[in-house]
Amino acid sequence: MINNQRNLSMLMDSxxxxxxxxxxxxxxxxxxxxxxxxxxxNPDKGGYCIAAGLEQLVxxxxxxHFSEDDITFFRNKYxxxxxxxxxxxxxxxxxTIYAVKEGTIxxxxxxxxxxxxxxxxxxxxxxxxxxxxxxxxxxATKASRIVRAAKGRTIMExxxxxxxxxxxxxxxxxxxYIGGVDATATVAAEQDYKVPATGTIAHSFIQxxxxxxxxxxxxxxxxxxxxxxLIDTYDVLESGIKNAIRVAKEVLxxxxxxxxxxxxxxxxxxxxxKKVRKALDDAFMSDxxxxxxxxxxxxxxxxxxxxxxxxxxxxxxxxxxxxxxxxVFGGVYKLVAIEKDGMLIPKIKKSENIExxxxxxxxxxxxxxxxxxxxxxxxxxxxxxxxxxxxxEYWFVDPLKPWxxxxxxxxxxxxxxxxxxxxxxxxxxxxxxxxxxxxxxxQLEHELWxxxxxxxxxxxxxxxxxxxxxxxxxxxxxxxxHMGEN
Amino acid sequence: MINNQRNLSMLMDSxxxxxxxxxxxxxxxxxxxxxxxxxxxNPDKGGYCIAAGLEQLVxxxxxxHFSEDDITFFRNKYxxxxxxxxxxxxxxxxxTIYAVKEGTIxxxxxxxxxxxxxxxxxxxxxxxxxxxxxxxxxxATKASRIVRAAKGRTIMExxxxxxxxxxxxxxxxxxxYIGGVDATATVAAEQDYKVPATGTIAHSFIQxxxxxxxxxxxxxxxxxxxxxxLIDTYDVLESGIKNAIRVAKEVLxxxxxxxxxxxxxxxxxxxxxKKVRKALDDAFMSDxxxxxxxxxxxxxxxxxxxxxxxxxxxxxxxxxxxxxxxxVFGGVYKLVAIEKDGMLIPKIKKSENIExxxxxxxxxxxxxxxxxxxxxxxxxxxxxxxxxxxxxEYWFVDPLKPWxxxxxxxxxxxxxxxxxxxxxxxxxxxxxxxxxxxxxxxQLEHELWxxxxxxxxxxxxxxxxxxxxxxxxxxxxxxxxHMGEN
Numbered sequence: 001m002i003n004n005q006r007n008l009s010m011l012m013d014s015x016x017x018x019x020x021x022x023x024x025x026x027x028x029x030x031x032x033x034x035x036x037x038x039x040x041x042n043p044d045k046g047g048y049c050i051a052a053g054l055e056q057l058v059x060x061x062x063x064x065h066f067s068e069d070d071i072t073f074f075r076n077k078y079x080x081x082x083x084x085x086x087x088x089x090x091x092x093x094x095x096t097i098y099a100v101k102e103g104t105i106x107x108x109x110x111x112x113x114x115x116x117x118x119x120x121x122x123x124x125x126x127x128x129x130x131x132x133x134x135x136x137x138x139x140a141t142k143a144s145r146i147v148r149a150a151k152g153r154t155i156m157e158x159x160x161x162x163x164x165x166x167x168x169x170x171x172x173x174x175x176x177y178i179g180g181v182d183a184t185a186t187v188a189a190e191q192d193y194k195v196p197a198t199g200t201i202a203h204s205f206i207q208x209x210x211x212x213x214x215x216x217x218x219x220x221x222x223x224x225x226x227x228x229x230l231i232d233t234y235d236v237l238e239s240g241i242k243n244a245i246r247v248a249k250e251v252l253x254x255x256x257x258x259x260x261x262x263x264x265x266x267x268x269x270x271x272x273x274k275k276v277r278k279a280l281d282d283a284f285m286s287d288x289x290x291x292x293x294x295x296x297x298x299x300x301x302x303x304x305x306x307x308x309x310x311x312x313x314x315x316x317x318x319x320x321x322x323x324x325x326x327x328v329f330g331g332v333y334k335l336v337a338i339e340k341d342g343m344l345i346p347k348i349k350k351s352e353n354i355e356x357x358x359x360x361x362x363x364x365x366x367x368x369x370x371x372x373x374x375x376x377x378x379x380x381x382x383x384x385x386x387x388x389x390x391x392x393e394y395w396f397v398d399p400l401k402p403w404x405x406x407x408x409x410x411x412x413x414x415x416x417x418x419x420x421x422x423x424x425x426x427x428x429x430x431x432x433x434x435x436x437x438x439x440x441x442x443q444l445e446h447e448l449w450x451x452x453x454x455x456x457x458x459x460x461x462x463x464x465x466x467x468x469x470x471x472x473x474x475x476x477x478x479x480x481x482h483m484g485e486n
Numbered sequence: 487m488i489n490n491q492r493n494l495s496m497l498m499d500s501x502x503x504x505x506x507x508x509x510x511x512x513x514x515x516x517x518x519x520x521x522x523x524x525x526x527x528n529p530d531k532g533g534y535c536i537a538a539g540l541e542q543l544v545x546x547x548x549x550x551h552f553s554e555d556d557i558t559f560f561r562n563k564y565x566x567x568x569x570x571x572x573x574x575x576x577x578x579x580x581x582t583i584y585a586v587k588e589g590t591i592x593x594x595x596x597x598x599x600x601x602x603x604x605x606x607x608x609x610x611x612x613x614x615x616x617x618x619x620x621x622x623x624x625x626a627t628k629a630s631r632i633v634r635a636a637k638g639r640t641i642m643e644x645x646x647x648x649x650x651x652x653x654x655x656x657x658x659x660x661x662x663y664i665g666g667v668d669a670t671a672t673v674a675a676e677q678d679y680k681v682p683a684t685g686t687i688a689h690s691f692i693q694x695x696x697x698x699x700x701x702x703x704x705x706x707x708x709x710x711x712x713x714x715x716l717i718d719t720y721d722v723l724e725s726g727i728k729n730a731i732r733v734a735k736e737v738l739x740x741x742x743x744x745x746x747x748x749x750x751x752x753x754x755x756x757x758x759x760k761k762v763r764k765a766l767d768d769a770f771m772s773d774x775x776x777x778x779x780x781x782x783x784x785x786x787x788x789x790x791x792x793x794x795x796x797x798x799x800x801x802x803x804x805x806x807x808x809x810x811x812x813x814v815f816g817g818v819y820k821l822v823a824i825e826k827d828g829m830l831i832p833k834i835k836k837s838e839n840i841e842x843x844x845x846x847x848x849x850x851x852x853x854x855x856x857x858x859x860x861x862x863x864x865x866x867x868x869x870x871x872x873x874x875x876x877x878x879e880y881w882f883v884d885p886l887k888p889w890x891x892x893x894x895x896x897x898x899x900x901x902x903x904x905x906x907x908x909x910x911x912x913x914x915x916x917x918x919x920x921x922x923x924x925x926x927x928x929q930l931e932h933e934l935w936x937x938x939x940x941x942x943x944x945x946x947x948x949x950x951x952x953x954x955x956x957x958x959x960x961x962x963x964x965x966x967x968h969m970g971e972n
Contacts, residue, residue: 006492011652013644013671015685022691022708033694073677119694126688127672130647131655138650158499161616162814164624165653166497169617172650185499186613191559199501202612204821205508207833208519208605222508234836234966267838318814327813328648328804335690347693350720352753480720 009064010073012127017078020120024084033119034337034344034362035126036111037133040355043141043326044298047458048448050144050440051112052175053136054102054420055430060128061093061421094424095121098417100365103140103178103436105443107461110365110379112137112331114417119338126333135168136175138329139321143179144440146316148453149298151305154313156198157184158293159321172321178436181316194433200228200263200291212239216247224257228291231262236272237279240264245283261289261313269294270307277310289313297325298455337362348476360476363469368394368411369447376447377411378462381469388413388466397470398462406464495550496559498613503564506606510570519605520823520830520848521612522597523619526841529627529812530784533944534934536630536926537598538661539622540588540906541916546614547579547907580910581607584903586851589626589664589922591929593947596851596865598623598817600903605824612819621654622661624815625807629665630926632802634939635784637791640799642684643670644779645807658807664922667802680919686714686749686777693719699729706737706745713738714747714777722750722758723765731769747775747799755780756793763796775799783811784941823848834962846962849955854880854897855933862933863897864948869955874899883956884948892950 023029042049066074066088074080074088095117106112112133115122147155157176160169173189183198184190190197201219209215212234220227229247231240241262248259262280264272269292280288292304293315301314318324336358337344346361359381366380366388380388380396388394393409420428431439444453451459465473509515528535552560552574560566560574581603592598598619601608633641643662646655659675669684670676676683687705695701698720706713715733717726727748734745748766750758755778766774778790779801787800804810822844823830832847845867852866852874866874866882874880879895906914917925930939937945951959 006652008652008674010674010677011646011655012673013646013685014673014683015671015687017673018685018709019687019691022687022705023694025708026704028694031694033690035690070677077676077683123688123690127646127655131649131651134648135651135654160497160499160613161819162620162816163617164650164808164813165617165621165657166492166494167651167653168621169497169613185501187498187500187503188494188496190563191496191556197500197563199499199504201501201505201508202609203835204519204521204609204819205505207821207835208509208514208517208824210826218512219508222511223504266842318816322650322808322813324813327650327808327810330648330804333647335693338694340696349689349693356752 007063007065007067008060008128009066010070011131012124016123016126017074020123021078021080021084023119023123024087025081029087029118029120031119032116032339032344033122033335035115035122035333036336036359036363037113037115037129037331037333038109038111039137039329039331040108041330042108043138043323043329044145044455046141046145047452047454048105048107048141048461049137050140050179051100051104051106051133051137052102052140052178053132054099056136056171057099057113057129057132058420058426058430060132061097061125062426064091064093064125066091092424093117093121093125093421095421096419096423097421099420100416101418101439102431103439104416105440105448107379107463109359109463110381111363111417114362116362130331130333134329134331136171136178137331138323138327139172139175140179140440142320142323143176143181144444145298145455146296146301146320147180148444149301149305149455150314153311154183155181156313156315157181157186157320158315159317160186162318163321168321174433176320177433178440180437180440181320200261201230203230203233203265206230206233213243213246216243217251220247220251224252224255227252227257227259228261228263229259230265231276232264232266236264236267237275241276241279245279245285248283248285248288259285259288261291263291263293263315265293270304270309273304273309273311291315293317295319302455334358336360346472346476348473348480350477350480357477359465359469359473361469361472365416366413367416368408368413371410371412374446375449377408378464379416380413380464380466382466383468383472386466386468396464396466398464399470402470405467493549493551493553494546494614495552496556497617498610502609502612503560506609507564507566507570509605509609510573511567515573515604515606517605518602518825518830519608519821521601521608521819522822522844522849523599523601523615523817523819524595524597525623525815525817526594527816528594529624529809529815530631530941532627532631533938533940534591534593534627534947535623536626536665537586537590537592537619537623538588538626538664539618540585542622542657543585543599543615543618544906544912544916546618547583547611548912550577550579550611552577578910579603579607579611579907581907582905582909583907585906586902587904587925588917589925590902591926591934593865593949595845595949596867597849597903600848602848616817616819620815620817622657622664623817624809624813625658625661626665626926628806628809629662629667630930631784631941632782632787632806633666634930635787635791635941636800639797640669641667642799642801643667643672643806644801645803646672648804649807654807660919662806663919664926666923666926667806686747687716689716689719692716698725699732702729702733703737706733710738710741710743713743713745714749715745716749716751717762718750718752722753723761727762727765731765731771734769734771734774745771745774747777749777749779749801751779756790756795759790759795759797777801779803781805788941820844822846832958832962834959834966836963836966843963845951845955845959847955847958851902852899853902854894854899857896857898860932861935863894864950865902866899866950866952867955868952869958872952872954882950882952884950885956888956891953
């Protein structure tokens with residue numbers, strides 16, 4: 001087990017500590033604050049994201065503490081007063097975490113995680129919260145795109161060697177599995193997170209023998225029940241497929257075994273896969289699958305299938321594990337309310353870039369579903385004290401067209417955020433990875449509009465606001481014009 | 487300490503285990519093999535890379551072992567015979583690792599790491615070797631580009647929140663520091679790897695107070711000696727810089743302190759930095775620095791400096807920690823020789839793509855330097871038994887122009903790979919991170935041709951071969967035409 005019981009509490013930005021000290025010295029340590037974690041754009045110009053990483057976030061928060069060594073480090077580096085060091089010595093997260101269930105389909109500008117805690121606690125978890133959610137949401141979302149491109153064919157995640165270090169490989173495989181891949185090559189991901197690990201053979205195996213046939217023969221003898229052969233070490237058509245068929249006929253079939261698959265990792269994959277398919281079929285080996293690897297992603301897979309390449313399974317490496325085409329998921333963590341005189345005061349962050357203006361206040365996030373189709377109609381942000389009554393017609397504001405209020409009837413409304421940690425205690429039963437995976441699948445197949453699933457110019461999901469939430473935002477924006485003054 | 491004493495032995499691709507079992511069952515477990523780790527293209531079409539990650543690779547290899555839990559996992563998952571499980575129970579890496587010193591400037595198609603070990607040991611370390619070297623080399627190289635773009639100005643690495651999980655943040659900061667950044671925001675990177683951690687304040691800090699002035703005042707009171715202010719929360723020119731100057735005059739300067747810096751994180755950074763510089767200078771605060779952040783990389787920094795933006799320091803986040811413009815470093819691990827009848831037989835990997843053909847055999851990598859200038863002239867690959875004699879003129883082959891042999895005189899020749907681990911024991915003194923950093927700097931300033939440092943169309947470093955090495959490759963290529971036959 002690689003990833004259990006690591007204390008990641010020291011993984012934070014230095015400014016979180018120095019701000020915490022300033023809050024402490026200014027007597028603000030018990031001031032309650034609310035922060036939202038949300039993002040602004042779907043990667044790859046897609047239509048949705050898959051929220052992931054909640055399980056690791058919970059592990060981190062529940063284990064958060066500073067050791068004697070950490071306190072010594074703080075003393076030496078920051079010269080904090082001893083009263084603050086004592087505070088850190090006793091530190092635990094005692095606040096409340098709300099989040100959408102892991103695997104929830106999410107959209108820009110909606111809170112994936114909301115933290116309500118004293119401002120020091122809320123501040124010290126910023127980096128870990130963001131990097132956990134950003135990384136896994138990025139990879140789960142990329143995986144989902146690749147899986148959908150393969151239209152039901154098997155996808156294996158093969159990217160560990162190009163991942164951005166150890167966790168990126170192991171936890172990346174977890175996120176990819178949530179996003180829909182069928183398996184990973186990474187053994188530790190099965191051991192730590194129950195992602196099924198699988199694989200074939202490498203070119204070096206073939207080269208370690210005097211010739212290709214001997215290598216295939218050796219592998220078939222050791223794995224008669226589970227024989228997968230890599231056929232592009234020398235020449236796919238001139239030798240690889242011929243030797244694979246010969247081994248099937250001479251070693252496997254006489255003993256009642258079948259060759260499970262052949263893998264091609266280089267060359268013109270559309271052309272080669274067709275020729276290999278024909279050779280296999282001609283040898284009465286229609287059950288032998290063709291596995292393709294080499295810089296696959298949703299675009300290349302789409303292109304291969306468009307060309308009619310008879311591929312059964314794809315090994316996907318670097319372009320998945322780094323989300324190569326969009327390697328950054330820009331989740332942010334913004335203050336939306338802060339306590340003053342015992343009340344939570346909503347806060348807004350203005351910006352010269354209009355799309356960077358935040359949605360203020362401690363909110364609720366709802367998803368409205370059509371009663372007749374089950375499709376999700378839109379998301380709605382409301383203030384915390386609002387309840388959407390399904391029995392009535394519901395009027396709300398599209399913030400992009402605020403001049404015309406909108407009406408929905410015949411809907412169900414679900415509050416998407418659950419209370420995960422309450423006053424420092426876990427109050428939520430974390431789902432298994434199989435449950436998370438099934439939840440993703442169910443939403444993609446039954447709740448999303450097919451127009452949101454397109455790779456090119458997908459439908460932009462509606463994220464609306466209640467009239468009260470919208471008015472709050474407008475009021476605060478007007479007021480914020482003067483916040484720099486004093 | 488987050489990263490000490492992790493056992494990463496289970497971080498491997500499943501096929502490494504299944505191949506290992508096949509080698510074991512076929513009586514090949516003691517067969518010696520030689521693998522080279524090298525890459526084929528510089529990221530961002532650059533002129534060089536900085537090899538990094540050796541320290542973590544050594545840690546991993548020296549600690550490599552399988553626990554009882556791991557053995558149970560293997561038994562349940564793979565159904566290996568007990569004799570192989572016993573072998574794994576006693577497993578340790580007993581082979582030899584050669585590598586270029588960490589921080590060495592390297593070029594495509596030269597071995598960064600060479601492994602000589604029995605084929606099972608050499609195979610089981612493949613994933614960890616590659617991902618460690620790939621990740622850190624990628625980030626160190628990207629950092630070097632960004633640092634050079636800043637032409638002596640300070641670069642702070644701020645990317646943890648967008649990193650691909652925990653290690654990518656912490657070890658990524660280590661690699662960025664090797665590449666030349668001056669500091670990181672990530673506290674754990676200082677604690678674990680002695681990368682200086684630093685930071686300013688967040689927008690949330692400003693918003694946690696009733697107005698901007700009160701926030702600045704509070705920060706200045708707590709940090710009079712080390713006051714850095716973020717001035718773009720409301721309006722840089724209308725309020726941010728005015729409040730910063732007012733706090734400097736009212737809180738800091740009366741007590742003999744100075745405002746250290748102001749940071750701008752949004753808006754038109756070229757325009758704003760000039761206006762802010764003027765305001766600071768007019769207030770007799772020429773010593774107050776301007777820090778800029780917001781999606782910086784080598785291209786944006788170059789553009790800002792070209793516009794004459796008076797910036798002293800850059801905070802660089804997601805585009806460094808993910809190497810956004812080229813997030814994949816394509817290091818590979820290829821078999822180059824294998825024992826047969828007690829002899830090491832050189833092996834070559836053919837490919838339909840000519841640039842993917844490997845350099846066969848257990849080799850040496852040399853760098854030749856001009857005696858008069860100290861500049862590196864070229865790299866040379868030789869067979870293992872060759873020695874380049876500096877006292878004589880040296881004839882070698884440019885593999886891109888093999889028809890004309892080349893001559894060098896008046897040179898020194900340095901063998902770049904050192905023996906790091908010999909028969910499983912560390913025989914090399916690992917340098918400190920400051921020594922690695924200094925080594926990088928020395929090479930960039932004194933050894934590289936300036937033409938290799940260009941961002942646009944840099945000079946392609948010569949990687950030549952000895953006549954003997956070149957002839958070996960030609961002979962094996964001719965022979966490989968028949969390797970698929972038997």
